[in-house]
Amino acid sequence: MAIAATEPDTATIRAFGPATALSCRECGQRYDLGPRFACDFCFGPLEVAYEFGPLTRESIERGPDNIWRYAGLLPVPDNVADLPNMNPGLTPLVRADRLAAELGLRSLHVKDDSGNPTHSFKDRVVAMAVEAARTFGFTTLSCSSTGNLAGAVGAAAARAGFASCVFIPAGLEQAKVVMAAVYGGRVVALDGNYDDVNRFCSELIGDPAGADWGFVNVNLRPYYAEGSKTLAYEIAEQLGWKLPEQIIIPIASGSQLTKIDKGFRELVELGLVEDRPYKVFGAQATGCAPVARAWEQGHDVIQPVKPDTIAKSLAIGNPADGPYVLDICGRTGGSVEHVSDAEVVDSIALLARTEGVFAETAGGVTTGVLRKLVAEGRLDPEAETVVLNTGDGLKTLNAVDTGVAATIKPSLDAFKDAGLL
Ligand SMILES: *Cc1c(COP(=O)(O)O)cnc(C)c1O
């Protein structure tokens, strides 16, 4: 009697799961799945296309307690949960009743992505890029980073056994530099802003020196970008398989915002959630608000800016996905807003004081925009609202000006005399 093999037949493991092709976002031209990111015909960005198999809420809920529960919706190997990866995701959706009460909203949640392995949402996107890099046979992982990406790449490269070399603008927060360097890869600071770093990386890709390098957010960008869809899946699942009605998302390149929208639409198409209208609001810091400015002026092209803000993780002056962000915020009935650095600092304190969530400056931007939209009567106070915190306040300590109430002698008398009671 033949004994059935228990090991999966490796020949049947698909390297990209349900993904079938890359397709040009502008002209629809299709390409084989490979390390390419721009259309040969129109230079438009390439995006992963799929044929999804049958998926149910139950099959997803039985999956691992990380983003791989959604592997059936992502361009990753079928056996991804067994591979060495940082396994980010399934971060808390915090019910924010105290903040809601303070603002006058009925139902508010904070999706708190500071709990990922390297303390920002970037672990989600890097997890995808690592799998693509492995499949394509790259030996070094690289990126142009506003800060958080460098740390996520360093850690993921260490876990998965890649070399790494990451590029950052000079003058980043110390915590982000240390987080990037501690995993043993090379960290190179370039004298310039993020847009200069990004331009440099595009040149390096074209040079033989960068031939074996997988740049997670350049030549692996189509795969990388899909990782942001997991935020949409998690938010919907954590709301009890429902879409939120209003969501506030930070914008750096705009990729995350466009992919959260894509994730919501996929859930509807697959019948995993009921279709209901949702409004997408984009959030930027006033010191780097090229998308919000275009929105204000009713333009559909983005005028690049020179960033000057404490929200360094969002400081991209020439955001690649800006035009798509304008489309999505327009189509859903949302908008793109900006808040000043002072409002960012205030909003970090507000979120910490009301909900015990310590956000990095990007979370101050989204919370600030939430507060602004409420104050201006542009959010429906009755609608289910979600605000994103995409990074950890410990990485941007210098942004907050707080500390001990007093330094006193260790005696009861000294405490009573200090007037703190
Ligand atoms: C990178 C980043 C984002 C969003 O980036 P996109 O380029 O718009 O996808 C948001 N928050 C933090 C903290 C980030 O590091």
Ligand SMILES: [Zn+2]
């Ligand atoms: Zn094209």
